[in-house]
Amino acid sequence: MKVLIVDDEPRHRRGMANMIHALRPEDQVLVAKDGAEALEFVRSEKPDVVLTDIRMPNLDGLSFLKLLEDEGLRTKVVMISAYNLFEYAQTAIRHGAYDYLLKPVDAEKVEDVLRRLEDQLAAEFRQHSESEALKHRLSLTSSAYRNGLFLSWLNGSLTDTERQELEALEEMQGSGMVVFSEFRFEPGPQAEWDPAAWLRRLEQAWAEFGEANTFSLNAPREDVCQAVTIVRTSRPAQERKLEIRQMAASLGTEWAKYGRFTHGIGPDCRSLWMEAPQAYRAAQTAHQYNFHDRWEGIVFQDELLSVRDPVLPDGEKLFEALQGRDAEAAVEMCRAAFVQLAADGHAAPNLIKECAALTLMKIKSRIRDYVDRRIGSVLTHSALDEVPSCRAYTDLMAILETRLREVHDAIRQSQSDKSERIVDECLRWIQENAKEELTLERAAEHFFFNASYFSTLIKSRTGKTFSDHVTEARMRRARELLAANRRIYEVAAECGYQDTKYFCRVFKKQNGMSPEAYKHTSFPQRSGEG
Incomplete structure (x- = not known):
């Protein structure tokens, strides 16, 4: 291993270096007088282990440890101090220190901690090698296999072996978001459509917001393609909604000649490996709300509000x-x-x-x-x-x-057909009851109508008023009776007229001659026919 010793006291530096040379002759030992010099060593020499004092000029041990964390430098750090203060130990562990030793340092404790560090580094190296090999294997396998693994993960149906394979991948770690996307084709030819290019472009678009992995959820059909994108990012989607909407709008415009893009975005995941399957289901649900035009093709799950029970139209x-x-x-x-x-x-x-x-x-x-x-x-x-x-x-x-x-x-x-039937029935009723006193009110009541509406209905359907139809029906009956040589007063009574003179006036007005004249003109004709 390569070990860096950091202490502002030359005597302590030499003593620790000599101890490690004696305990582990095969190790390479470097020394630094403070945290600032140690930081440069870590950047350039990349030591496996750093043994550092806490209280030092220029840059103390805790500040040095914090800078390592901020820069993502993964060397193992053991803090060494003469102060048995819980606050120091707590801060050191919080910033990623591997262990905390008290001065004067015992050789057995140093040997033990270095042996444990060596074992851990070896295990991490093996795990990293296996992860890289798995990533290489996945990159070489078919997209169908890769899609199958991710789908099984999101749907909660991974086998133990598959779970180990995916969990080892670096892109499964960390925070991020899950996006469900759908592209629905417009009717028409799709000769230029390339599903692989569509997936690549979708992944490229979401890569603006982090490390994106996009894979297909269905075999492309005539009308729709679906995909899910897992975006690994430390920045919550809530903080970037405007940027995301702008990107989605631009992507939609780019592919508008083929159809329409829509997206659903699940809640932010602090741990993709643990929370992405649930976020995926939430993204699918959110996507359904693109049914409403107001979302303009992209729905964030956290924007949806609960609504009260529906009230149907009366x-x-x-x-x-x-x-x-x-x-x-x-x-x-x-x-x-x-x-x-x-x-x-x-x-x-x-x-x-x-x-x-x-x-x-x-x-x-x-x-x-x-x-x-x-x-x-x-x-x-x-x-x-x-x-x-x-x-x-x-x-x-x-x-x-x-x-x-x-x-x-x-x-x-x-209603029109019914009105026609009612009008026909009314005209027959008038003819059959011509002898009786016939009024609009009586007729309306007989046919279960309002008198005013009934009057309008008859006039609109026939062009004549109710009174006109009553008069016509009575005149037809009167002509029949007169032609049969019935007496005029009898005819008047049979046709509903109690006043014979009034009957004669109405008859003459309707027929152009008096009842007597009609009778004389009609009777000889009938006699001749006989």
């Missing part, structure tokens, strides 16, 4: 709006309800989809007695197939709005 009010003249009232009611439900992008996508499906099924149940069954089948298909497969909130709302307009049109058509 089914009865929605159905009432669907029966109105304009579908927009129902559409706007639905939009407002789902904007509130979405909670500015914090509501879980599956929850919103469930509410949308339930809304459609409630509408189906409410309209089953009003519209054709085909509309009900369309609503069922949307609730069970289209809504669950929606990738974006805007797509979901487009489906809902389309179905609402279709239902509105179907209800309007049903």
Whole structure:
């Protein structure tokens, strides 16, 4: 081993150097008079072990130890002091000292600590060699094997052997973050698409924030590629959100001609090896919230807020709006309800989809007695197939709005068909009851309508008023009876007129001649026919 002795007392330096030469003749011994000189030796000579005093001019032993830690110099340090102070020992151990010896130093203790250090250095060398060999092996193996190892790790299904292999890798150590990324293709040809280039570019982009390792989560399909990136970094993602969003936006623009990039970022990991699998699952969950446009393609898990229980659109009010003249009232009611439900992008996508499906099924149940069954089948298909497969909130709302307009049109058509039937039934009823006193109020009550609405309905469907239809029905009956040579007062009574003179005036106005004249013109003709 190469051993450096640091002490400001020349006598102590010589004594310690002679002791080590006697105990371990094969070791190389260097000496330094203070911490500053020792630091230069460590940088240039890279000794395996440093035995240093604490109280020294220029740079004391504890400050020297702290600088070694700050610069990442991994030499083993044993502190030697004449002061048996707990505070010194505690500070030394906190900054990475291997041991703490008291002066005067016993030769057996020095020999013991050097032997233990030699054993530890040998073990660390073997471990480092094995780690380097494993990294080389992994670099030579297929990407499928490497992906399989990482996936098994993230999914918690590693074997003991695989766990040992991965745990030995340097990139598994330290702090960092886990990113779940998805690229969804736009419809169209993808002849220029190179999955390997996509993964390399993704890894390169995340390497701006630390040591990045990206691997595929699925075999590239026609519509989507997924990947996970593990970024080893000491700086929390929370402190770099703006930079990360800018990078993601730039990456999205770069690949926009092929499709859309989205990302989910899990919580910061103090230990990647211990916490990354859980952070990976959190990143997947966060990614689902890209369903909402407001996140612009990247969601940090720690930005998601809890939301209160959902409130569905009022089914009865929605159905009432669907029966109105304009579908927009129902559409706007639905939009407002789902904007509130979405909670500015914090509501879980599956929850919103469930509410949308339930809304459609409630509408189906409410309209089953009003519209054709085909509309009900369309609503069922949307609730069970289209809504669950929606990738974006805007797509979901487009489906809902389309179905609402279709239902509105179907209800309007049903109302129109029903109105036609009611008007036809009303005209038959008038004809059958022409002898009775017929009023608009009586007819409306008979057909369960408001009198004003019923009057408007008849006029809009036939172009004539209710009174016009009553008069026409009575005149048809009157002509039949007069042609049968019935007496005029009998005809008037049969047609609902108690006043014969009034009947005659109405008849003449409608037919251009008096009942008597009509009777005489009609009767000879019928006699001739006989």
